Amino acid sequence: MHREARAHSMKKYYRLLLCSLIPLVAAALLASLFIVFTLRRQAFEQFHEVAEIYLDSIDLSLSTIQRQIRWSAMRDESFQTIANPHSLAELTDSLKTMRGQFNTLQQSTGSHFQFFGYVPADGFFFNCAALEVDYGAYLGLKERLAQLIAAPNPVYDWSLLSSRGVDYLYCIGPAQNRYIICATRLDALIEPLNALNLGPEGYVALTDAEGRALLGRGAGAHSAYGGALLGGKIRVFPVLDGYGAYGQIALPQILTVLLALIVVGYFGASTLFLQRRVLRPIQRFADNLAALNESAGPIDLGSSEILELEQANDRFQRLIAQIRKLKIDAYERERQRQRVQLEYLQLQIKPHFFLNCMTSIHSMAQLHLDEEIQRMAAATAEYFRYIFQSGRACVPLSGELAHARNYLEIQKMRYGEALRYEIRAEDGAQDVLIPPLTLQTFLENTIKHAMSLDEGLRITIRARREGDFARLEIADTGRGFPPEVLAALQSGAPFGEDGQHIGIRNTLSRLEILFGGRASVQFRNAPEGGAQIILRIPAMRAAEEGGGGA
Known part of the structure; x- marks a missing residue:
C-alpha cells in the first residue's frame, strides 16, 4: 500500500507537471505573437523617427538651395555677365566662376541636386555644377524646364515635374531675363530611407497632399505615416513586407520553446554551475561598468576566473586611457581653435583703417579730386566687401x-x-x-x-x-x-x-x-x-x- 501510494503520488506529480506545461506553451505562443506585433509597431516608430530626422534635413537643404539660387539669379555678377557677355573670354570666365560656386553648394547638399542656368533670350541653357544625369535626361530636363518657364504663370517654388519617365522635384530662381534652376530625382531623395529594414518586399512610398501615388507605387495595407516634405506637399509612407519581415519570427520562437522544454532538465542541472562560474562574474563585470560611469577608477576583474572577461578588462582599461587622452587633446584643440577664431575676428575689425579711408576721401572732396575720390571709394568698397565675405x-x-x-x-x-x-x-x-x-x-x-x-x-x-x-x-x-x-x-x-x-x-x-x-x-x-x-x-x-x- 505504501509503495502504491508513493507511485500514485509520482504520477500525480507528472500529471501536474504536464498540466503546467500546457499553459506554459500556450503562454509562449501568445508571447511570440505579442512579440511579432510589438516588433512591427516598434519598426514603424523607428522608421518614423529616422524619417522625421532625415526629412527635416532635406527640408533644410531645400530651403537653403531655394534662397541661394534666388539670390544668385538676382545678384550674382557672374550670372549677370553670362546673360549679357561682352566677349567670349568674359563669358568663359563667368561660367567658370559660377560653376565653382555651385560645385561647392552641390558638395554640401548632395550630388543628386542638379543646378542649371537659363537665358531665354538667347536660348542658352547650361549646367552650373557637375552633372549626375546622362545626356538624354539632361536634354529632357532642358526641354521641360524651358516649357515651364515659358508658361503664362510659372511656378517658382519647389514643385514636381516628369521628364522621360522620371519624376523630379524642381525650384526656379527668377531674375529679369535669366533663371537659375535646381532639380533632383524624387527617388534619390528617399534612397537612404530604402536602406532601412522593411522586409524583402518592403519599400518607401511617396504621395502628394491628396494621397495620389508618386514614383509609381502608393501606400499599401502594411503602411504607416512616416513624415512629410515641403510642409505636406510630399508625404512619405513606409510599406512593410508584413510576412517577409515579421511572419517568420513566430516559428523560430515556437521551436525554441519546444526545445527548451526538452532540455529543461539539462538546464536545470547546469543552472547552478552557470550561476557560480559565469553569471556572478558577469554580474561583477556589469557592476564595475556601472561604477565606471560614476567614477574614474579602473576596472578590476583579475579574480573572475574567466579569461575573456580578464582580457576585456585589460582592453577597457586601455580604451578608457585613450578616451581620457582624446578628451584632453580635443579640449586643447578646441581652446586653440577658439583663440584663433577670436584673433581672426580681431584681425578683421579695424575701425582705424576705415576712419583713415573716410578721412582721405573727405580730404579729396575738399580738393575737388573727383577721379581720385571715385578710385578711393571703389577700392575701399571692394576692400570691405572682401573683409565681410x-x-x-x-x-x-x-x-x-x-x-x-x-x-x-x-x-x-x-x-x-x-x-x-x-x-x-x-x-x-x-x-x-x-x-x-x-x-x-x-x-x-x-x-x-x-x-x-x-x-x-x-x-x-x-x-x-x-x-x-x-x-x-x-x-x-x-x-x-x-x-x-x-x-x-x-x-x-x-x-x-x-x-x-x-x-x-x-x-x-x-x-x-x-x-x-x-x-x-x-x-x-x-x-x-x-x-x-x-x-x-x-x-x-x-x-x-x-x-x-x-
Whole structure:
C-alpha cells in the first residue's frame, strides 16, 4: 500500500507537471505573437523617427538651395555677365566662376541636386555644377524646364515635374531675363530611407497632399505615416513586407520553446554551475561598468576566473586611457581653435583703417579730386566687401591677390609715389586655396614698419606653382627685419602676446591648423636689403577642399 501510494503520488506529480506545461506553451505562443506585433509597431516608430530626422534635413537643404539660387539669379555678377557677355573670354570666365560656386553648394547638399542656368533670350541653357544625369535626361530636363518657364504663370517654388519617365522635384530662381534652376530625382531623395529594414518586399512610398501615388507605387495595407516634405506637399509612407519581415519570427520562437522544454532538465542541472562560474562574474563585470560611469577608477576583474572577461578588462582599461587622452587633446584643440577664431575676428575689425579711408576721401572732396575720390571709394568698397565675405576657411589665391591689390591701391592713394608695388602670379597658381587675409597680414606689417616718405618703398608679390605646392613671395625695399624680431620669427618662438603682432601669429596658427606641417613660412632679410617672406603651401583647389571633385 505504501509503495502504491508513493507511485500514485509520482504520477500525480507528472500529471501536474504536464498540466503546467500546457499553459506554459500556450503562454509562449501568445508571447511570440505579442512579440511579432510589438516588433512591427516598434519598426514603424523607428522608421518614423529616422524619417522625421532625415526629412527635416532635406527640408533644410531645400530651403537653403531655394534662397541661394534666388539670390544668385538676382545678384550674382557672374550670372549677370553670362546673360549679357561682352566677349567670349568674359563669358568663359563667368561660367567658370559660377560653376565653382555651385560645385561647392552641390558638395554640401548632395550630388543628386542638379543646378542649371537659363537665358531665354538667347536660348542658352547650361549646367552650373557637375552633372549626375546622362545626356538624354539632361536634354529632357532642358526641354521641360524651358516649357515651364515659358508658361503664362510659372511656378517658382519647389514643385514636381516628369521628364522621360522620371519624376523630379524642381525650384526656379527668377531674375529679369535669366533663371537659375535646381532639380533632383524624387527617388534619390528617399534612397537612404530604402536602406532601412522593411522586409524583402518592403519599400518607401511617396504621395502628394491628396494621397495620389508618386514614383509609381502608393501606400499599401502594411503602411504607416512616416513624415512629410515641403510642409505636406510630399508625404512619405513606409510599406512593410508584413510576412517577409515579421511572419517568420513566430516559428523560430515556437521551436525554441519546444526545445527548451526538452532540455529543461539539462538546464536545470547546469543552472547552478552557470550561476557560480559565469553569471556572478558577469554580474561583477556589469557592476564595475556601472561604477565606471560614476567614477574614474579602473576596472578590476583579475579574480573572475574567466579569461575573456580578464582580457576585456585589460582592453577597457586601455580604451578608457585613450578616451581620457582624446578628451584632453580635443579640449586643447578646441581652446586653440577658439583663440584663433577670436584673433581672426580681431584681425578683421579695424575701425582705424576705415576712419583713415573716410578721412582721405573727405580730404579729396575738399580738393575737388573727383577721379581720385571715385578710385578711393571703389577700392575701399571692394576692400570691405572682401573683409565681410571672407568667412570661409580658404579662398582662391586670385581673390586674395585682388584683395591685396585693393589694399595696396588704398595705401598708394595715401602715400603717393613714395609707395610702389608689383603683383605677378602664374596662371597655374591662381586657383590654389589660401586662408583669407593672409597676404594683407604681411602687407600691413610691411607698411607699418618699412614705409618711409623720404626713402620710398617698393613691394613685390610673386606667386607660382612648384609641383604639388604653391610658392608666394612678398619682398620689400625697406630696412628689413630687426635682428631680434627675425630671430624670433625664424625660431618659431612665441611672440605677439602684447597684441603688436597678432595678425602674423594668427596667420601662422591658421596655416598650421589647415595644412599641418605641409605648409611653411620663411622670414629673412635679402642681401641687397629689405625683408622677404616666402610662403609654401599645398596646392589645394576648391574640389579637394570639399573632399573631392564631383
